[in-house]
Amino acid sequence: MSSILPLTVKDAAVRRRGKTLIGPVDLTLGKGGVTIVVGPNGSGKTTLLRMLHGLERLADGTLDWAVPVEAARKRQAFVFQSPILMRRSVRDNLAYPLQLTGTSRSEARQTAEEWARRVGLSDALTRQAMVLSGGERQKLALARALIRDPEMVFLDEPCASLDGRATREIEEILTRAAASGTRLVMSTHDMGQARRLADDVIFMLHGKVHEIGPAAKVLEMPETAQLRAFIKGDIVE
Amino acid sequence: MGELWEGIVQAFVLVVTLDAGLVEISMRSLRVTLSALVIASAIALPLAAVLTIQRFRYRRITVATLNALMGLPPVVVGLLVYIMLSRSGPFGVLGLLFTPSAMIIAQVIIIVPLIASIAHQSLRELWSDYHDLLISLNTTKRQRICALLWDGRRALLTAALAGFGRAIGEVGAIMIVGGNIDHVTRVLTTAIVLETGKGDFALALGLGFVLIAMAILVNFAIHSLSKTETRGRW
Numbered sequence: 001m002s003s004i005l006p007l008t009v010k011d012a013a014v015r016r017r018g019k020t021l022i023g024p025v026d027l028t029l030g031k032g033g034v035t036i037v038v039g040p041n042g043s044g045k046t047t048l049l050r051m052l053h054g055l056e057r058l059a060d061g062t063l064d065w066a067v068p069v070e071a072a073r074k075r076q077a078f079v080f081q082s083p084i085l086m087r088r089s090v091r092d093n094l095a096y097p098l099q100l101t102g103t104s105r106s107e108a109r110q111t112a113e114e115w116a117r118r119v120g121l122s123d124a125l126t127r128q129a130m131v132l133s134g135g136e137r138q139k140l141a142l143a144r145a146l147i148r149d150p151e152m153v154f155l156d157e158p159c160a161s162l163d164g165r166a167t168r169e170i171e172e173i174l175t176r177a178a179a180s181g182t183r184l185v186m187s188t189h190d191m192g193q194a195r196r197l198a199d200d201v202i203f204m205l206h207g208k209v210h211e212i213g214p215a216a217k218v219l220e221m222p223e224t225a226q227l228r229a230f231i232k233g234d235i236v237e
Numbered sequence: 238m239g240e241l242w243e244g245i246v247q248a249f250v251l252v253v254t255l256d257a258g259l260v261e262i263s264m265r266s267l268r269v270t271l272s273a274l275v276i277a278s279a280i281a282l283p284l285a286a287v288l289t290i291q292r293f294r295y296r297r298i299t300v301a302t303l304n305a306l307m308g309l310p311p312v313v314v315g316l317l318v319y320i321m322l323s324r325s326g327p328f329g330v331l332g333l334l335f336t337p338s339a340m341i342i343a344q345v346i347i348i349v350p351l352i353a354s355i356a357h358q359s360l361r362e363l364w365s366d367y368h369d370l371l372i373s374l375n376t377t378k379r380q381r382i383c384a385l386l387w388d389g390r391r392a393l394l395t396a397a398l399a400g401f402g403r404a405i406g407e408v409g410a411i412m413i414v415g416g417n418i419d420h421v422t423r424v425l426t427t428a429i430v431l432e433t434g435k436g437d438f439a440l441a442l443g444l445g446f447v448l449i450a451m452a453i454l455v456n457f458a459i460h461s462l463s464k465t466e467t468r469g470r471w
Contacts, residue, residue: 055369073375084370087363087388096384097374 004065004072004151005183006030007052012061014051022047022207024061029152029185034178036194036215037187039204040236045187046081048204049154052185053078074101076152081160083141085129090121090140093129097148111147119143119173135166142173146182153177155186159193171197191231195219203227205236244442248450251443259444263451266424269337269411270404271455273344277404278397281349285356285396286382289364300357306350311343315410318343322414335416340424343410348400355399359392360385394463398456405452425451 006028013023022044029035029052037045050056052063054073065072077097086093094112099105116122119139124132129140138158145153155174159167167190174197178184188194194201198215203222211218211227222228230236251259288300320326322334322342333339363385371381386393408426415422417431425448432441 053373055372078369078373080369084366086367086370086384100374100376100380 002067003031004067004075006066007072007152008062008064009052010062010064012051012063013059014047014056015059020059020207021056022051022204023059025051025209027202027209027212029183032178032181032183033199034174034184034186034197035200035202036198037185037202037204038189038191038194038230039187039210040230043204044207045204046156047207048202048209049078049156049185049187053154075148075150076154077145077148077150079138079141079145079153079155079158081157083137085132085137085140088129089126090116090129090132091125093140094144094147097144101148115143115147120169135162135169138162138166138170139173142170146173146177150182152183152185155184157187157189159188159190167193191219191233203230240438240442243439244446247439247443248446251447252450259447261420262423262425262428262444263447265337265422266405266426266448267451267455269340269424270344270401273341273348273404274397274401276341277345277348277352277400280345281352281396281400282356282386282393283382284349285353285360285393286385288353288357289360289385290378290381300354303350303357304354307354309347309350311347311407311409312413314346315343315413318346318410318414334414335418335422337415337422339414340411340422343414344404344407347407347410348404351403352396352400355396356389356393359396360389363389363392391463394459398459401455402452405448405455 008028009025011024011026013025014021015023025048037048039045047056051058053076054063054069055078086096088096091109091112094115095105095108098108098111103111113122113125116125119142121136121139121143124136129137132140142155142158145155158174159170162170171193174184174186178197184197186197194215198219200213201211201215201218202209203211203218203224203226205226211222211224218227219231222231226236250256288296288303318339319334321328322331322339323329324334333342367381367384367388371384376384406426408430411422411424412427412430415424415427417423417427423431425444429441429444429448432438432444
């Protein structure tokens with residue numbers, strides 16, 4: 001199976017009611033690794049991820065995968081900041097993406113149980129997803145995103161409002177996924193998390209890619225005053 | 238007050254002695270109403286799901302019309318169905334007038350808008366929760382409709398039960414298209430009208446209590462089968 005990457009974005013923009021939310025954006029995402037998107041609130045991190053995943057319509061520009069877009073859509077996943085869980089049990093939430101692709105019910109359930117074990121939700125298999133704790137909900141959403149073995153996963157602040165332990169568990173799952181070749185693009189407010197996970201960093205400001213590059217360079221030797229201020233924890237406007 | 242008490246006693250006697258006439262019209266009431274409910278749900282629930290996920294030019298007008306049709310006057314529906322099924326009407330050749338089938342058709346027309354409107358309201362909320370996820374999972378429209386109908390099934394049950402409630406108590410339309418013929422189209426509601434007309438208020442009240450009890454029992458049975466209001470379920 002040929003790779004869906006690289007993803008090439010040229011002059012892409014998203015507008016709503018005449019207002020430009022992000023753009024123009026130019027970037028290329030190659031195979032493997034973890035790209036962390038950072039930036040202040042309202043800088044366009046979420047919109048960027050949603051645009052790359054196809055949840056936002058392009059007003060301008062192009063977004064090209066290495067394969068036709070329909071094929072690319074099938075091999076990517078999205079984890080939302082507030083996990084969207086179906087009104088089903090943990091097992092059925094996990095099995096759902098597999099059943100969509102024609103996997104038999106028994107095989108889907110078996111794989112669901114395997115993934116529940118991997119993310120530490122074995123004991124919650126028959127519980128309704130809506131009654132899980134915040135950390136469990138996010139782990140479930142993450143496992144559901146990974147269960148179809150996507151080549152690329154977008155994560156919109158998956159650890160926001162989680163405590164340190166839950167964050168560590170999520171990061172462990174992400175590290176394992178990245179090590180097995182899954183391309184991760186994740187937004188975060190947590191600079192510590194960016195340092196722990198990032199291979200590349202995108203700094204968004206005012207709806208534009210302000211700075212982009214390898215994590216070691218961008219985080220340790222930022223080129224712009226705004227990114228320096230953001231890393232220091234100052235208010236960036 | 239005396240008639241009310243007499244009605245209760247009458248209902249009790251009818252039920253305990255398993256009065257043959259009562260059993261016959263009760264079964265017919267149930268058969269007609271449940272048939273109408275199944276057919277109406279099969280039309281209304283997918284319609285509600287399609288209206289929820291599909292964007293088209295006249296969507297708002299369609300939804301507003303559907304809501305307005307919840308108040309369809311049963312007598313008018315009965316009259317229209319009568320005209321359509323009468324010998325000179327377009328479907329007269331089918332010979333359905335004054336049969337339980339005609340009563341089912343009238344009830345379906347009356348309750349489809351009701352079930353569809355209530356279902357649409359519930360599914361709209363569910364769709365706003367699921368929208369991004371189902372788009373992200375690259376689902377087809379059919380898969381989205383199936384997910385909404387399955388995950389919203391308990392709210393949809395309420396919509397269906399509202400339809401059942403409207404249908405089981407309906408009298409105007411089925412009186413016109415059924416004709417209240419003894420042993421053929423007489424049901425509980427039309428029998429109540431008949432007995433009231435004859436001045437036998439106690440029997441009419443008795444039948445009324447049986448009708449109410451039947452509606453409650455069917456509701457309980459459906460809730461019980463679908464396991465609503467149990468712990469950890471929605």
